[in-house]
Amino acid sequence: MAMNLNNSNDKWKKGIMALCIVLALSACDKKKEKPASSSLTETSQHSSATEHVEHQTKEDRNKPVQNLEQVISEKMNVYIKCYNSLDKSIHSSIVRYTSWVNDLGKGPTGNERIVYGIYPVTQERVTNCLSEIKKVAEMKPELKAIDSIAVNYIESSAKLVPEINLLADYYDQEDYKDDNFSKGKENHHHLMAGYQKFESVSAEFSQSIEKISDERQITFLQHIEKENGxxxxxxxxxxxxxxxxxxxxxxxxxxxxxxxxxxxxxxxxxxxxxxxxxxxxxxxxxxxxxxxxxxxxxxxxxxxxxxxxxxxxxxxxxxxxxxxxxxxxxxxxxxxxxxxxxxxxxxxxxxxxxxx
Structure with missing residues (x-):
């Protein structure tokens, strides 16, 4: 669903914030306890591709991928890490911006009593995640439930973040005082167009992560109880x-x-x-x-x-x-x-x- 640009207090804002924070999380892959090798083999043969959790050490991640479980863990670790790294920051930036721009359809008027600007987002995070996500998305076997969504997510982030940071610098330097908000008005529409695309992909990505993580966490919980009590x-x-x-x-x-x-x-x-x-x-x-x-x-x-x-x-x-x-x-x-x-x-x- 497209966001309503005419009302900065619409429920989309709260809902998006909830989604991005709620999912700042699913790290079963990091837990100390891990399944025995015999259980891994049996599970990979008789369960769906998202039903198991395999802990991976730093050394493991540097080795060539050898089996299904290693592929799943490596992909999900990257997807979750990048989601956690970017999503909240991007949404927080937009929430900051909408706190003083009253009409998102039209943008800033130049007559605002207070100009809060917009929070910047670390470009290095986007650059690193763009490389990492595209790399693991190409690994076989394909995770059809999330691979293409992850690529769409990071590509939309890569287009949006430069727009955010351009305006962040513009407002931080108070350059609007020199050009009568000309650049702010012009780039507002680029920002909103980029965010609308990102917002829909973000929701889809978070839902995919949540679904896969739910399955993996439940399976891992059952394994812990069976093996360790x-x-x-x-x-x-x-x-x-x-x-x-x-x-x-x-x-x-x-x-x-x-x-x-x-x-x-x-x-x-x-x-x-x-x-x-x-x-x-x-x-x-x-x-x-x-x-x-x-x-x-x-x-x-x-x-x-x-x-x-x-x-x-x-x-x-x-x-x-x-x-x-x-x-x-x-x-x-x-x-x-x-x-x-x-x-x-x-x-x-x-x-x-x-x-x-």
Whole structure:
């Protein structure tokens, strides 16, 4: 669906921000525990191409691709890394821009009271990802569900980011004061045309990553339980999967609040089961417990934000005028019970998960 350029406060803004942050995450491939070689062979023969997770060390990634699982892991690692690296930055730039340009169809008038400009996006990230994505997309076998989408994503990013950075420099240097906004008005339409194309491809790319990651995470969780039991790695991933399901429900304007609270309670039960394992690890000495300790602190913050979101909807609590002005902006994370705060806390949890 094309975005509405006539209203900078439309829901597209919040929805896009949620999508890009929610997916700043799926890194099962990075987890320490990995399937035994015999299980790998059996799974690759009898399961779909997206049903397994294989950890790859730096040395592994530098070797020629030898098997199906290695191809899947290498492709998904690159796609997820580049999505995480670019998507939030690009969307945040546009949100910043729309915070002061009132009519996106027409662009800046030159009479704006405040000119915030637009956040730049690191060009090096785009250049590196353009090379990496095109390289892995050509690897065989093809992942039809995502390869071409990934290429479209990075190509649209490569066209959009120079437009963003051109205007970022223009507004940062306040050159609009010298040309009466002439360059800003002219390049606005190039920016919006590039963003409209990027926005639709971004949504498609995020959905493809999410679908494949869901399958891989569930399969990996089952493997951990079978091979190692209910370990900290098991609980960490199980909680991540639960949190994704909770988000999908409570990001909407209406949902079953009783069911949502029950889902949060189930997540908290997993936390209670995992915490003694963190304590045990701590008592054994060393510092390996510290990553999990930090993880469960972030989970606790996420749970609180989820409950705030559910209570606001359940109790039909309206946003104040001040809060309404924060919605759909980069400041939404500060609004209690908002989707923006939910996603911010979730993203922090995922960031810590990826550090394990």
């Amino acid at each position: 209910l370990t900290l790695d098991y609980y960490s991933l199980a909680i991540l999967i639960d949190a994704k399901q909770i988000n999908r429900m409570i990001e909407g304007d209406t949902f079953d609040t009783t069911q949502a609270l029950a889902m949060v309670a189930e997540l908290q039960n997993k936390v209670k089961s995992a915490l003694p394992l963190v304590t045990k690890l701590k008592n054994e000495g060393g510092t390996s417990y510290m990553g999990y300790d930090a993880l469960f602190r972030e989970i606790d913050s996420y749970v609180k934000a989820a409950k705030e979101r559910i209570r606001r909807v359940r109790d039909n609590v309206s946003y104040t005028d001040f809060e309404k002005r924060q919605l759909g902006t980069n400041s939404e994370w500060m609004v209690e019970g908002s989707v923006g705060k939910l996603i911010d806390k979730y993203n922090r949890f995922i960031d810590q998960f990826n550090r394990l």
